[in-house]
Amino acid sequence: MNQNLKLTDIIAVGFMLFAFFLGAGNIIFPPMAGQLAGENLLPAMSGFLLTAVGLPLITIIAVAIAGGTWDHLTQSLPQRAATAMAVLIFVIIGPAFAAPRTGLVSYEMAVKPFITDAAQTDLTLFSVLFFAVAMFFAWSQGKLIDIIGKFLTPALFVGLIVLSVGVFIDPQGSALAPQGDYISQPLTTGFLEGYNTMDTFASLMFGMLVVDVLRKKGVSDTRSTTRYLIYAALIAAAGLAFVYISLFYLGATSGELIGGADNGGVILSEYVQALFGPSGQLVLSIIILLACLTTAIGLVSACSDYFCSLTPLSYKTWVIINGVACATVANVGLSQLITLSVPVLFALYPVAIALVMLTLTRRFLASAEQAYRAVIVVAFLFALIDAAKVAGADVTLFSFLPLFEYGMGWLLPTVLTLVGMFFIGTKPETSLTANVSQ
Template identity: 55%
Template sequence: MDTLSVGFMTFAFFLGAGNMIFPPMAGFLAGDNYLPAMIGFLCTAVGLPLLGLIAVAKAGGSIPVITQKLPSWVGLAIACAIFIIIGPAFAAPRAGLVAYEMGAVPFLDGANATTQALYSVIFFGLAMVLALFPGKLVDSVGKILTPALIVLFAILAIAAFLFPQDPIVAAQGAYGTEPFTKGFLEGYGTMDALASLVFGMLIVDLLRKKGVTESGQQARYLSIAAIIAAAGLCFVYVPLFYLGATSSELGMGADTGGVILTTFVQQVFGSFGVVMLGAVVTLACITTVIGLLSACSEYFGELVPQVGYRGFVVINAVFCAVVANVGLSQLIAISIPVLMMVYPIAMALIAFCFARSYMKNERVGLILMVAVSTLFGLIDGVSAAGVNTSQLNFLPLYDVGMAWLLPTIIATFIALFIKADNS
């Protein structure tokens, strides 16, 4: 099997909405602190998805396989939460919104709720049809679409460094005082660490269908694919961060990074560039949505066989089209508290995959790690939602929304020394 093609396909699945809208806006706000902010962003937006894919490779399966030692209802709740978040609730609708704002709005005389609703129906309707009848779509993603995306982003990267539009100015808000931490937290927004647990499952299933059935071979393919995808994401993020940092005037008034990116392309390449950017962004986003629809529908189809895979493809696509009409900036704002709650749990699962071979009691160790990460993730999420939790400000890293980190690390360390259950 073509390893490079699998790697390109993995990269294409990740290259969706958040990958293009978060870095320009983060770079714009970070200003002269864009380097530490970018490094923090890369830790969560590239490092964590890489670890997630490798974790799936080590576990030899999917989220249900990783959580099988938890009480069944807990594993089911975690899996459902992750699939819903990266599927119909947030990630997939956001991809459709980015495709609309960057692929349609620049060419409309008057973008409004009606055009957005119509576009959502067409976009998710097409994604639904392709997810229902995929044919050789996955192969074409790896061998045709991704190389085209790489060429486009190479042109964009060169333009970002050769034609900076504005001087780099002072950082704004939290980027002025804690740029690394703020960038680290912004990386959550891509949702790629959550998606890695789902896409890993999708790729393992694809490998099985291609005749790669031995777990060691699957792990090897998936690990190489993870490295290729991580390199590709860095290739996208670094120039987009710099583009945002050098758009101090160009980005004034923009509420998302997609607006900054579109304006830059308009300035440098003219209307032809906007057409090309819109086409490629639309293709990238629909590829991601197809992957998410397929993975989510496959999981829920096995969970509720009466509805089945195809039934859930239709249900998820319709739900996505409805949620997509919330609006991009509003959807991002709503998703932040939810991500702050769920990300720590995903991090605990990934950490468990790497630590489990050293544990004497995997079941109790995993329960401890998930319980601790859930508790402190809930604290961070409630705080991000605007609830006053100042009485907990004594917790390490509470003030930067990472109260979960140290307790989860300690729980993982303790889990290594819990004695085996010999009963």
């Protein structure tokens, strides 16, 4: 069987992955962060790019190295723990937070501006329609490359290029003084802001979805799958970096035009209308709808693919279940959804990062099984402290932890535990005996 893809298919896979990533959070958070960072744009943007581009790229590579499946990625964890972690992540990026957010942002930024006296029923009707369309496209996994990579994403990219060129050629103001935490710690604040994109979580799942799509295209051997997955990750990372840099600059130059905005969606909407005039909202609506729809398709498909592997229900049945759940949760409201998601992200993001670190350093560990258990537990326990702090709990008892004030008290204990596991632990004798007998 031919294990090679044509160049156009490789680009299409990369575009598909880029489109999966580029959704609601990727569009609404950078403008807000850029405005708050102001003159500290470069360090804040660098921190954001580390978590929103660097970590997803490394995670996709880790997924490729691990063999492209969740089972391979978590092979050194107890099966129940690995399954529980996967279910939590899929629920977060699926029906609980990330997927409904795509519908909410689409409504708030692309549809609501055209509705006079918008009401809750308008959001409900739009949510049903939006996720019905997402379910329709997610119905056939084998056609995802053709639908998204070759048609929807190029249209999206053209719109983003028009927006980016306009922002750099005709900025609507100059950078103002930084605000809040961006005054004293722009790099770490930007780093933590990148959590909101949820793309490290998504990378764990989208990598596996791309592997499945490649197999349906006839690519099945491990070496070819790994190579094409890395190519796709590099294309997606380049596209994301291009978009984030543009949106950060847009936000940094928006202070004089739209000062004190509540969220990045407002900044982006007002800025685009100032830049392109009355037609600006139409340009923005097209970009938002395409970006959010492609991400919703990817999330619904990835979640359905995983949950059907755990249950007797078919993939298409799970597409319906996830689509209905997303449409229901989307009616909670954007601000409430973001507020609820932040503590959860602070609790679980470090765990995902720890899993990637373990995958990349696996060959150096004295005992992979013991290391995975120790590092994941340490990352999760210390991340809970940061999550409690973000949720408003009094955790000053732990203020002695390095980087605690920056919301990264989990980092040093996790890294030290990982380094320690290079030297601590022994290989199980049973596995050695089994290898000899083979």
